[in-house]
Amino acid sequence: MDSKRSEAAQRAADMPLAVKILVAGGFGVGKTTMVGAVSEIRPLQTEEVLTDRSIGVDNTAGVEQKTTTTVAMDFGRITIRDGLILYLFGTPGQDRFWFMWDELSLGALGAVVLADTRRLADCFPSVDYFERRGLPFVVAVNCFEDGFDYTPDEIRQALDLDGAIPVVMCDARERRSGKKVLTTLVGHVLSIHGHAPPREAGAPVY
Amino acid sequence: MTGHGSEWLDEEAGPLVRSYALTRGRTSPGTRGEGFEMIAIISTVGTAPFSSPNVWPEHLAILELCARPLSVAEISAKLRLPLVVIRVLLGDLLDVGLIAVRRPKQDDRPFNEHLLREVLHGLQAL
Ligand SMILES: Nc1nc2c(ncn2[C@@H]2O[C@H](COP(=O)(O)OP(=O)(O)O)[C@@H](O)[C@H]2O)c(=O)[nH]1
Ligand SMILES: [Mg+2]
Numbered sequence: 014m015d016s017k018r019s020e021a022a023q024r025a026a027d028m029p030l031a032v033k034i035l036v037a038g039g040f041g042v043g044k045t046t047m048v049g050a051v052s053e054i055r056p057l058q059t060e061e062v063l064t065d066r067s068i069g070v071d072n073t074a075g076v077e078q079k080t081t082t083t084v085a086m087d088f089g090r091i092t093i094r095d096g097l098i099l100y101l102f103g104t105p106g107q108d109r110f111w112f113m114w115d116e117l118s119l120g121a122l123g124a125v126v127l128a129d130t131r132r133l134a135d136c137f138p139s140v141d142y143f144e145r146r147g148l149p150f151v152v153a154v155n156c157f158e159d160g161f162d163y164t165p166d167e168i169r170q171a172l173d174l175d176g177a178i179p180v181v182m183c184d185a186r187e188r189r190s191g192k193k194v195l196t197t198l199v200g201h202v203l204s205i206h207g208h209a210p211p212r213e214a215g216a217p218v219y
Numbered sequence: 220m221t222g223h224g225s226e227w228l229d230e231e232a233g234p235l236v237r238s239y240a241l242t243r244g245r246t247s248p249g250t251r252g253e254g255f256e257m258i259a260i261i262s263t264v265g266t267a268p269f270s271s272p273n274v275w276p277e278h279l280a281i282l283e284l285c286a287r288p289l290s291v292a293e294i295s296a297k298l299r300l301p302l303v304v305i306r307v308l309l310g311d312l313l314d315v316g317l318i319a320v321r322r323p324k325q326d327d328r329p330f331n332e333h334l335l336r337e338v339l340h341g342l343q344a345l
Contacts, residue, residue, distance in 0.1 A: 031259075031290055032323065033323070057297070060301045206332065208332055
């Protein structure tokens with residue numbers, strides 16, 4: 014049994030390490046679209062079954078009466094190198110599922126808050142949550158054709174964001190654009206800790 | 220593993236009924252999240268005794284899938300079973316030493332510059 018255990022430990026050390034980034038925002042803002050645009054696999058879906066207890070409803074009626082809700086999450090995958098995988102989770106927009114968000118945030122490198130200029134308020138809960146939680150994030154404005162033409166500074170003001178938080182204009186359908194959002198996020202996390210992110214030579218600023 | 224066959228469950232049962240039947244209500248908070256985080260990587264390290272009544276088709280499906288290391292979230296997606304169920308099944312398999320787990324760094328969050336630079340370079344190379 015002991016040798017079996019140490020064998021398993023050795024095997025585990027040879028297995029890939031996974032890290033994650035969250036993509037949050039209101040319903041229909043383009044989370045799944047962005048995850049799919051940068052993922053090497055078609056976005057997959059997993060679901061969590063939430064009981065009254067996990068969503069904080071006090072139920073006195075007993076186990077038999079327990080109601081459940083399922084929350085679906087989309088995710089994609091990017092192989093960074095052999096042995097290192099980045100997962101992207103499109104997190105559900107309902108801010109009442111704190112339990113879900115807590116689990117998703119734990120150990121995350123950072124988050125992308127997707128915003129739609131037609132419904133800016135939809136991303137307030139995400140912004141609030143990540144600020145409170147202290148998880149580094151960037152705001153990516155998904156530019157729909159009939160959206161309003163706000164500047165990043167106007168968005169920053171409207172969302173009452175700290176000046177250091179990057180605001181990026183993007184097209185969630187474009188791989189290159191999603192890549193720009195993600196590199197901005199990781200660069201932001203590095204800069205928070207006083208490490209200048211290396212300039213990407215000739216990178217187009219979308 | 221506790222022995223309850225799932226043969227009597229037909230497709231009509233629906234995902235939730237099926238979930239609870241599969242896990243026999245073993246969905247305590249203790250099995251949720253701890254050790255089987257969504258991005259924990261699972262790899263099969265042993266062969267299940269096919270004849271055992273404690274081995275369900277779902278256990279075997281996981282072992283087959285994880286011949287190549289796979290995340291908990293991917294297992295859930297590919298088998299179309301909620302995370303809460305997958306975690307119980309993984310717990311069974313871990314108890315009998317049939318899987319190995321590579322857990323993600325969960326520490327909230329000592330800054331890891333090397334890891335972040337690796338991720339940044341990987342993303343830039345996309
Ligand atoms: N025109 C346009 N449509 C988009 C864009 N991003 C997403 N969509 C569409 O908006 C809808 C909602 O996107 P989805 O990714 O499912 O949103 P989610 O609810 O945040 O996951 C889908 O029909 C997408 O095809 C975009 O940048 N421009
Ligand atoms: Mg979606």
